[in-house]
Amino acid sequence: MGEIVLEGVVKRFGRVVAVDHVDLKIRDGEFFVLLGPSGCGKTTTLRLIAGLEYPDEGRILIDGEDVTYKDPKDRNVAMVFQNYALYPHMTVFDNIAFTLYLRRKEMGLTKDDIRRRVLEVAKLLRIEDLLDRKPGQLSGGQQQRVALARALVRRPKVWLMDEPLSNLDALLRLAMRAELKKLQKDLGITTVYVTHDQAEALSMADRIAVMNKGRVVQVGTPEEVYLRPKHVFVATFIGAPPMNLIECTIDAVGEDLWISCPGFSRRVPDEARKAIESAGVKKVYLGIRPEFISVSKHEAEGSIQGRVYVVEPLGSEYIVNVDIGDGLIVKAKILGPKEKLSPGEKVYLNMDWSKIKIFDYKTGEALA
Incomplete structure (x- = not known):
């Protein structure tokens, strides 16, 4: 023993x-x-x-x-x-x-x-x-x-x-x-x-x-x-590349809560709303791993518009860095793109919202 x-x-x-x-x-x-x-x-x-x-x-x-x-x-x-x-x-x-x-x-x-x-x-x-x-x-x-x-x-x-x-x-x-x-x-x-x-x-x-x-x-x-x-430290220390962290605000719109981030906003799901309200926070980090983001040249419902900043080939995978506004760069990890992506080109990001994590902006602790 x-x-x-x-x-x-x-x-x-x-x-x-x-x-x-x-x-x-x-x-x-x-x-x-x-x-x-x-x-x-x-x-x-x-x-x-x-x-x-x-x-x-x-x-x-x-x-x-x-x-x-x-x-x-x-x-x-x-x-x-x-x-x-x-x-x-x-x-x-x-x-x-x-x-x-x-x-x-x-x-x-x-x-x-x-x-x-x-x-x-x-x-x-x-x-x-x-x-x-x-x-x-x-x-x-x-x-x-x-x-x-x-x-x-x-x-x-x-x-x-x-x-x-x-x-x-x-x-x-x-x-x-x-x-x-x-x-x-x-x-x-x-x-x-x-x-x-x-x-x-x-x-x-x-x-x-x-x-x-x-x-x-x-x-x-x-x-x-x-x-x-x-915690945001764990989110950013583990992962290659690390988890994307986006600074967002929480706003009340009627009876709903909305999370407003650079380039996009979305209603807070019911399962996350309770944790956010309990913490009483108005500013959060929205976190998502790069592999849970897809990149397309065609707009779809709920997609986020941006422009290719740089593409990093890693053999079978590519890291696509996308500027979604206010100088915020989001990284997406994808298998070899079907279409060539060039710096400055307009693209659309689609996030898997079931994989989103929300962290308290001040403490860094996970909320939902």
Whole structure:
């Protein structure tokens, strides 16, 4: 079992609050990702779980045991660092076995036990033919596997990873993402993975905690944080390109509420009206993902007129940037257009209104 619970955890460095009252519950066997920009507190949170830092407030539990102020060696966790941290003068075998040698008496291991464990994990990660080499003789991907093996050989309850793929080239990162996810599922080890790369988070995580300025903004499955963001920060941080946010006002017209935006207006649906009235807001962000907007040269009922600003070809997809007035650019992600679109050309946008999100302009919180 490897359930992790953080309760009101705070970590300060001088006047800087790196982790600000974080509450998390990471389930046993879960692949849990801490996602956010540089300086958001995700690595500090990971180090607090590892015992490399101690919190100023709150507590940390692993398997129901309070480990808040326990040393790393007493937590049964293993960590994989961004730079792999391999000993250059040791062979791969000795790098993997190093921790076992240090704690041989404590763990009751013989030399044969250690060799058997190293061979088992090396075979699992397909590096058994590299055991006699030094780290300097390995590729980046091979070094990463050695670092993973060194963490796994201890048979920890919790696996902690601090951007372990960031030093690999793009193609190898893609391959290793799939392999790492498969390995974690096969082993069933509770894993906490830190990254600023949203593609890594969405493709690998069971659940994601999106962090900003030391706080957890939203926790959810990849689908939830992508399709149902609870804050404009999540809406704009996740997605390539990110969600379109349009500043709009709420106006009462007779018995109806209307949302008025640059270039268009629409009656507020009944299901959204209650949330808007309850919040008492007059200014909102209307949010929609680029893939939920279609682009046409022909006007249709409810379409929004604009002019092509620029077209970005991305192989099988195109990002069409459309100026809908007042200098507002809306991005639409479409499959290859049937007709060529040129900058300055008049086009019509059709939004899937069932996918629209409405956010409070002042707080950024989702309303509907």
